[in-house]
Amino acid sequence: MTYSVRSATVRFGATVALDDVTVEVPRGSVVAVVGGDGAGKSTLLRALVGEVSLNGGTVEAPPKQRLGYLPASSGSWAALTVAQNIDFVAGIYGLAGDELAARRAELLDRAALTQAAGRLAAQLSGGMRRKLGFVMAIVHRPDLLILDEPSTGVDPVSRIDLWRLASEAAASGAAVLMSTTYLDEAERAAHLVVLDRGRVLVQGSYDQVRADFAGVITQTDQPVRAEWAWRRGRARHEYWPDADPSDPPAGATAVLPDLEDIVIALSLARRDAVRS
Amino acid sequence: MKAMIVKEFRELLRDRRTLGMLVALPLVLLVIFGYAANFYVSSLSTAVVGPQASQVVAMLPSFFDVTVTEPADTQADAETLLRDNKVDVAFVTGKTPVLALVDGSNLFAAQSAVAALNKAGDRVKTQVLYNPGLKTSWVMVPAIIGLILTFIGTIVTSIGMVREREAGTLEQLAVMPIRPSRVILGKIAPYFLVAALDMIIVTVLGIGLFSVPFNGNPFAFALGAALFLFVVLGLGVFISTISQTAGQAIQTAFFFLLPQILLSGMIFPLDAMAAGVRWIGYLLPLTYFTMISQGIMLRGAPIASLWLPFVVLAAMAAVVFTGATLRFRRDLAPGRNPDSASPAHEQPAATEPAGTA
Numbered sequence: 001m002t003y004s005v006r007s008a009t010v011r012f013g014a015t016v017a018l019d020d021v022t023v024e025v026p027r028g029s030v031v032a033v034v035g036g037d038g039a040g041k042s043t044l045l046r047a048l049v050g051e052v053s054l055n056g057g058t059v060e061a062p063p064k065q066r067l068g069y070l071p072a073s074s075g076s077w078a079a080l081t082v083a084q085n086i087d088f089v090a091g092i093y094g095l096a097g098d099e100l101a102a103r104r105a106e107l108l109d110r111a112a113l114t115q116a117a118g119r120l121a122a123q124l125s126g127g128m129r130r131k132l133g134f135v136m137a138i139v140h141r142p143d144l145l146i147l148d149e150p151s152t153g154v155d156p157v158s159r160i161d162l163w164r165l166a167s168e169a170a171a172s173g174a175a176v177l178m179s180t181t182y183l184d185e186a187e188r189a190a191h192l193v194v195l196d197r198g199r200v201l202v203q204g205s206y207d208q209v210r211a212d213f214a215g216v217i218t219q220t221d222q223p224v225r226a227e228w229a230w231r232r233g234r235a236r237h238e239y240w241p242d243a244d245p246s247d248p249p250a251g252a253t254a255v256l257p258d259l260e261d262i263v264i265a266l267s268l269a270r271r272d273a274v275r276s
Numbered sequence: 277m278k279a280m281i282v283k284e285f286r287e288l289l290r291d292r293r294t295l296g297m298l299v300a301l302p303l304v305l306l307v308i309f310g311y312a313a314n315f316y317v318s319s320l321s322t323a324v325v326g327p328q329a330s331q332v333v334a335m336l337p338s339f340f341d342v343t344v345t346e347p348a349d350t351q352a353d354a355e356t357l358l359r360d361n362k363v364d365v366a367f368v369t370g371k372t373p374v375l376a377l378v379d380g381s382n383l384f385a386a387q388s389a390v391a392a393l394n395k396a397g398d399r400v401k402t403q404v405l406y407n408p409g410l411k412t413s414w415v416m417v418p419a420i421i422g423l424i425l426t427f428i429g430t431i432v433t434s435i436g437m438v439r440e441r442e443a444g445t446l447e448q449l450a451v452m453p454i455r456p457s458r459v460i461l462g463k464i465a466p467y468f469l470v471a472a473l474d475m476i477i478v479t480v481l482g483i484g485l486f487s488v489p490f491n492g493n494p495f496a497f498a499l500g501a502a503l504f505l506f507v508v509l510g511l512g513v514f515i516s517t518i519s520q521t522a523g524q525a526i527q528t529a530f531f532f533l534l535p536q537i538l539l540s541g542m543i544f545p546l547d548a549m550a551a552g553v554r555w556i557g558y559l560l561p562l563t564y565f566t567m568i569s570q571g572i573m574l575r576g577a578p579i580a581s582l583w584l585p586f587v588v589l590a591a592m593a594a595v596v597f598t599g600a601t602l603r604f605r606r607d608l609a610p611g612r613n614p615d616s617a618s619p620a621h622e623q624p625a626a627t628e629p630a631g632t633a
Contacts, residue, residue, distance in 0.1 A: 049451045050451065051447060051450060064451060064452060064453035067451060069448065069451045071447045071448055072444070073444020073445070074443060074444060074445075075445070075448055076445070077445055078443060092452050092453065093452075136448075
């Protein structure tokens with residue numbers, strides 16, 4: 001089973017938030033959506049959960065009973081304890097009694113929140129709160145799990161925990177679609193989608209994306225064209241869209257691009273195309 | 277400091293609600309206090325019954341606006357007219373001195389009536405009904421019950437609803453398999469119960485501490501309170517749909533609360549207000565709840581004689597509550613049918629976008 005948005009277009013007044021976007025999310029895998037601010041990541045996710053109506057295209061998603069969603073906000077009720085938050089959401093999905101108690105204990109353990117079960121959500125750290133939100137999103141074992149930037153602002157250890165929880169959800173058969181601003185996270189996904197200003201720049205597995213990348217990225221101290229260059233650590237990288245990888249521009253050293261290089265290079269190419 | 281002042285002005289200019297409050301509130305207060313803040317009642321609705329009714333009517337000064345003249349009626353009929361709030365004063369003729377019955381639940385009218393009747397000396401025997409001591413607390417407690425319900429219904433409820441929006445949990449609720457109507461009912465049910473409990477406590481305390489009588493039917497009172505609660509809870513829900521933060525909700529609720537305090541007849545008698553302001557009072561739900569609570573508690577008025585405030589409150593409850601819940605429902609379900617029962621749904625293209633990125 002694969003869930004999807006196909007040829008999705010969403011407009012907010014004159015702003016095109018999504019422009020003919022097609023993304024598929026197969027069950028049992030994690031699909032990561034990456035892109036800068038205003039790229040359309042949240043709109044895409046909210047279209048899948050039915051929070052945003054499309055101006056064009058279609059959405060194929062399970063009914064609400066089989067959908068799990070972690071919004072970009074905290075996703076939990078601050079004045080309830082961790083356990084009460086889980087119980088509230090579980091109750092809406094029809095879990096009760098021993099089944100609920102067992103599921104709550106299992107999820108608290110997996111998210112390393114057992115010791116915090118009696119604490120108010122308002123008193124949790126950012127990472128713990130996101131893990132609680134995640135637990136609440138999967139308490140009913142959804143078929144499609146949508147996570148809106150689950151790890152933004154979260155410490156590195158909690159990020160690892162969240163990624164592990166997402167992977168486990170996919171391993172248990174859920175289709176997982178998550179947006180992230182961390183490209184190292186996106187590289188781990190089975191499929192990644194790079195959005196820029198509402199359009200898909202590129203999508204596929206990380207290996208596919210790298211293999212299909214056209215042009216050459218070079219490392220230099222003095223970029224030839226400043227508008228095609230960006231800083232990576234202490235060096236600068238420069239994109240040559242029409243160059244042949246076997247014949248890089250003279251005087252520059254070609255580098256094997258990672259996802260960050262690819263996303264920046266493709267974004268620059270698109271902006272250049274829009275300008276011209 | 278200049279930068280700070282400029283920044284503050286820029287923020288203020290963008291905060292239309294606060295700006296409106298700063299500009300409009302002084303004007304509103306000026307108009308209200310200028311035209312509405314008047315304790316002096318210029319005329320009293322009057323009935324004259326008994327065999328010498330016509331002669332007495334001819335002798336009464338214009339201050340007593342005679343609306344009922346019934347020579348065949350008795351003292352009991354006169355008391356019924358007062359109980360049903362048809363008149364403020366009733367003269368019972370056929371005895372010497374003439375008996376003047378005054379409705380004490382209409383405090384300022386009663387005070388004016390007693391002052392005017394005292395000038396008549398021994399020719400008139402004055403008897404104040406329903407509030408013989410003309411105690412302010414007897415009149416205020418039934419109105420304050422309504423004010424407390426208004427406070428809980430509008431301010432507390434709107435804050436509770438808006439908190440979901442502020443925390444982002446409204447979005448969470450919107451994607452859960454729960455009907456918007458159940459979200460709304462689940463949200464307001466606790467406030468309804470707390471308000472009902474508060475109403476009982478205030479009523480009992482009012483009776484215990486201030487000796488306010490409860491002469492009417494408690495079930496009729498409960499029905500009036502329930503209708504009124506639906507109106508104010510609806511206002512609370514409505515305020516939450518036009519507020520993004522708790523601060524905005526409080527500000528907006530204040531706009532709804534202030535006129536209810538000043539123009540519902542709770543403090544200043546409606547009859548004493550200028551006509552240009554009085555009509556606002558007749559648009560406010562607290563006006564009608566006060567009519568019901570004072571009528572039932574003080575005068576023991578039956579539901580049949582209070583049909584008008586009951587009908588108006590029921591109509592207000594239907595309009596305000598339905599409108600507010602429809603607005604809130606739109607916030608909760610902008611995208612698709614929440615009750616999709618198919619194993620997987622296809623969402624066709626919509627004609628209008630909803631929500632924001």
